[in-house]
Amino acid sequence: MNDFTDLVEREGEGNIEFKEKLERDVHLSPDRKSGLASQLKFRLIEGKGQAKYVIGVRDDGVIKGLSDLEFKETLSVLNNIASDVDANILDIDKRELDEKKYGIIKIGLDSESFEHMIVGTAGHVDHGKSTLIGSLVTDKPDDGSGRTRAFFDVQPHEVERGLSADLSYGVYGFEEDGKPIKMRNPLNSQERSDVISKAVKVISFVDTVGHEPWLRTTIRGIVGQKLDFGLLVVAANEGVTKVTKEHLGILLAMELPIIVAITKTDIATTQDIESSLEGTLRLLRKVGKVPYKIECLEDVNTIVENQNGLLIPIVKTSAVNMEGISLLDEIFYRLDPPYKRKNKPFKMYIDRVYNVTGVGAVVSGTVLSGKVSVGENLWLGPTKKGDYKNVRAQSIEMHHHKVEEASAGDIVGISIKGAESVEIERGMVLCGEEDPDAAKEFIADIMLLNHPTKIEVGYEPVVHLETISEVVQFKEIENDFLVAGDTAKARLQFKFKSHNISKGQKFIFREGKSKGVGEVKEIIS
Numbered sequence: 129m130n131d132f133t134d135l136v137e138r139e140g141e142g143n144i145e146f147k148e149k150l151e152r153d154v155h156l157s158p159d160r161k162s163g164l165a166s167q168l169k170f171r172l173i174e175g176k177g178q179a180k181y182v183i184g185v186r187d188d189g190v191i192k193g194l195s196d197l198e199f200k201e202t203l204s205v206l207n208n209i210a211s212d213v214d215a216n217i218l219d220i221d222k223r224e225l226d227e228k229k230y231g232i233i234k235i236g237l238d239s240e241s242f243e244h245m246i247v248g249t250a251g252h253v254d255h256g257k258s259t260l261i262g263s264l265v266t267d268k269p270d271d272g273s274g275r276t277r278a279f280f281d282v283q284p285h286e287v288e289r290g291l292s293a294d295l296s297y298g299v300y301g302f303e304e305d306g307k308p309i310k311m312r313n314p315l316n317s318q319e320r321s322d323v324i325s326k327a328v329k330v331i332s333f334v335d336t337v338g339h340e341p342w343l344r345t346t347i348r349g350i351v352g353q354k355l356d357f358g359l360l361v362v363a364a365n366e367g368v369t370k371v372t373k374e375h376l377g378i379l380l381a382m383e384l385p386i387i388v389a390i391t392k393t394d395i396a397t398t399q400d401i402e403s404s405l406e407g408t409l410r411l412l413r414k415v416g417k418v419p420y421k422i423e424c425l426e427d428v429n430t431i432v433e434n435q436n437g438l439l440i441p442i443v444k445t446s447a448v449n450m451e452g453i454s455l456l457d458e459i460f461y462r463l464d465p466p467y468k469r470k471n472k473p474f475k476m477y478i479d480r481v482y483n484v485t486g487v488g489a490v491v492s493g494t495v496l497s498g499k500v501s502v503g504e505n506l507w508l509g510p511t512k513k514g515d516y517k518n519v520r521a522q523s524i525e526m527h528h529h530k531v532e533e534a535s536a537g538d539i540v541g542i543s544i545k546g547a548e549s550v551e552i553e554r555g556m557v558l559c560g561e562e563d564p565d566a567a568k569e570f571i572a573d574i575m576l577l578n579h580p581t582k583i584e585v586g587y588e589p590v591v592h593l594e595t596i597s598e599v600v601q602f603k604e605i606e607n608d609f610l611v612a613g614d615t616a617k618a619r620l621q622f623k624f625k626s627h628n629i630s631k632g633q634k635f636i637f638r639e640g641k642s643k644g645v646g647e648v649k650e651i652i653s
Contacts, residue, residue: 152205179235252363253371306458360386362407368404475497584605589642603621629648632647
């Protein structure tokens, strides 16, 4: 944003700092330089990797102006301070008024310095997902009656409508030394914003539903967001259930690394805990994984040193007596999120659409790849006609915190100009690539997990791919049909409209109790 007037109006917000002038002798002394470096680091964190310094201007926005020599000296001091926090000057917008100089200096560091890990919870209803996350996020014990769960047992649309993308129902972070940054009230948008501004690593939790009839909602939570890890909960007093197996299957189909929490150890007998633990070990071994019980920090070291997808950490937990909470903190801080595709063009599958009074259309979702900045021109679609609309990103928010840019893995809300909310649907993409594709048919490798008889050409399940949920028709099937356990290539066609899909994307399809998984191998049209 290069508009000086707008910057003055936003002074004091986020990543903007006003400096009349900086002098080497004064501002590079050890005490002053340290304070200015800390200030710059805060602005960089606020701006998620970018800060704007307005020089030659007082804090109240009045232009004082600098001589050429003063302007150069101020730039030199800024550059010196930036180097101390591994940042550098990206852009100099130099201006002049009555032969006096002032300007807007953009300073940035690599956004890779800000780590964001998204964890999807899964598990049977009443196995303690929300209660566990409540205690993790707040560092407060539950009262045994769901006090910490109350923070999250609300529908997102009942809490707050606006720019923010509250697809995740819990967030906390870590300082550089690994100290957790917890929240007193997770429903407080300012607290969530503070976590984003202070943390070097942020953990977001995405909700899923444990009731068996709502499997579609669970699939949406796991498939629709670009999760980094799956947190599978198993209640110690009940053990592995059919839903536990269903949810594990979905996590595995999406090739997510998994962490297992054995919950409710405070109300389970020793025998129940051992029985639930043994059942979980058997289930993981059955699907080709190596379960590893975490009982101390040394065990966490083993997991961190062997992040190969095969070793599954298992932690015994209780939200009431806080057993295992510090171990989960250590795991989340030290585990690396899988490689995120930051070098590809920007793309985000839309999960929710809002019409905000005074703002207009706002879309939210998880950035799949690349980066997007405020003011950037983007493409939205495919529409019902199969084409794309040119739109502009007016503003970006992450957990109620305004940012100048977002990158792969971030959960954001983006206000867009150029399209009305009634034109936008879940499953569309917002992307930076010009002339993006729209596909109606594709070839996929299919594995049928469950079906009472056999499926043949003409079969019409619902496909869940990213945030796309649409009926497809099987147009061709290798060997003519599939029964449970079979794998084959198939040609599929979206029944109602075209979608933006790519080779290599994985999906789940279901119809009634029938379920299967697939991977896009070729786009036909």
